[in-house]
Amino acid sequence: MARRKKRTTKVVITGISGRLGQLLARRLHRLPDHEIIGIDRRLFPRCPKDVEHLRIDIRRKACEDLFRRKQIDVIYHLGLMHDPRRSSQEHHTWNILGTQRVFDYASRHGVPKVVVLSSTDVYGPQDDNPAFISEDAPLLGAQRFSQIRDLISVDMMAQSYFWKAPEIETVVLRPVHILGGVNNAMSNYLRMTRPPVIFGFDPMMQVIHEEDLISAIVAASTPGLRGIYNITGPDALPLRRLVELAGRTPLEVPHFVAPVIARQAWTMHLLNAPAAELAYLRFAVTVDGTRATKLLRLAPQYSAAQSAQAARRLGVYDAEADAARSVALTAPTR
């Protein structure tokens, strides 16, 4: 019996040199019949041999050549800038133009699937947030924290392609705080020796381990899926409990002086988070993740305690541990 050769799935990962990009690349690399092409200006240390890495800016026209050359099946758009130290202008052009380009290439060259990684930050922490924010809730994240306007625009822009280019299966993932070796606000917060908490406030927090998020991103590329999904990990827990689980002692700060201190620390480069992010320590942003758990068939593999522990160290890539983990994680799905 002649064995029909299975067509390889060609995937593009933007922002492959970031922590999540690297994890995703390694995960997909272990799947059979996957060809991975990464786009990132930054270096990709210890890049697997058969992963093609294009060191160009996503906004450059030269990128398009890749899509002319190859019939791409999935674009994972992780190449979004979150660094609060970069200028707002750079953020806007990079995130908004970059996303626009991704969708342009996809619609022009018939890419059937685009997965965009947004986040639950788009909902924003408010005192009148419901305990379960659903995907159709208004995106109010920028009302007190204007620096994330561009990320909200990216989310909205991705949504607009549901009708602008209905032939593309667009998936927008909005994960809760990602914990692990990633360089993001929440993981950096848990890396502080005394993470500050606000006197008298203890909001509920939802976290997800980076590996669980990668599983969600991979699951989102299933043909036929489209839409917006909140991605949640284990059950929500109070902030102070999370800090405890990470093995830290919280530092109590009254809410009326916290912004003043935070602003000073920010200008003195002692703190890498803008004062507006303090709202996360006062009010909860907890989302309803049932849509993703049902449609993407997700179940978190890591508990909140494991995730908090994983966030203690900035990620240094451990190939062996990754190999063991990937086998364990991919085995049952095949």
Add this chain to the structure above:
Amino acid sequence: MGERRGPRDRGHRLGRTARAARTTAGQIIAAAESRRPQRLVERLWGELSEAIGEARQLVGGHSWRMSEEELERRYTHLVGNKNLGEAGVDPFGFSPHYVRKVIPVLEFMHRVWFRVETHDIENVPEQGRCLIIGNHSGQLPFDGAMVGASLLLERDPPRMIRSMVEKFAIRTPWFGTFCMRCGQVTGLPDNCRRLLEREEAVMVFPEGARGISKPFRDRYKLAAFGHGFMRLALETGSPIIPVGVVGAEEQIINVGDFTALARLLNTPSIPLPPLALVLGPLAMVPAPVKYRIYFGEPLHFTGDPNDDDAVIAKKVAVVTAAIEALVSRGLAERKGIFI
């Protein structure tokens, strides 16, 4: 009261209750209105000393605390039927462990300070979704706390109620966290719907801030009810249990609302208790009035949750009437404010 009913008085629906109020504690007020304050003070003093005697007896005999085994039994029941996460806290922020620590305080408020008397508590089902709807009063939400405490301390098996609080509470340091850990949630229809779908008992005061901060002259007159609770009851098929709370109106005497300052401070209301002239901020400590809580028979409603306001209003009126009946029963049965 009845004689002075002016055009601003919108409590005419509650004529019956108002009449009942006159026959009981209302007598005291009548004494005041008959310009014989001497007798009013005497009578109140008599009542208060009787109440203090009762409280002294309770504290002296240590009979206000439940036994350790009883507490353990109630706590296990509380944890038993809840879907709690890794940290022992449910997604809304409720922690049975925290409630266990708060129970002595609740017991003190319930048994000693307010000497709560509950009637027909078995009308609240042992399990399954239900909406508990009550009259709101007393400037500070001790009425909600006492209904919750009654169901925790007096009902057997105990039932945890989740009440809807103003988002102002969530914004307040400590108090917000305290409310959340004790099972309160931000008053949003979405939260209420989800709690009912999880088969919880949800307490709602449809009068909201209008009810709790009404001035003393409007005591035991229900303010206009919101319609949201009825739509949710219809949508989720939850029975409604009316509750009448009698006593809370007299805990803090209030003559008005400092709306301008309230708007400035972004709070729902700032009450103006006349006793503040003498007592200062202590005027906001509730007087040790006697609470009487009456649970009514469950009411079942059917219909389209998206019906016109006029149709919903008719159903809401049934609930209002049931609460009014409970309140007037309470007013008729009580001998005084403190006893």
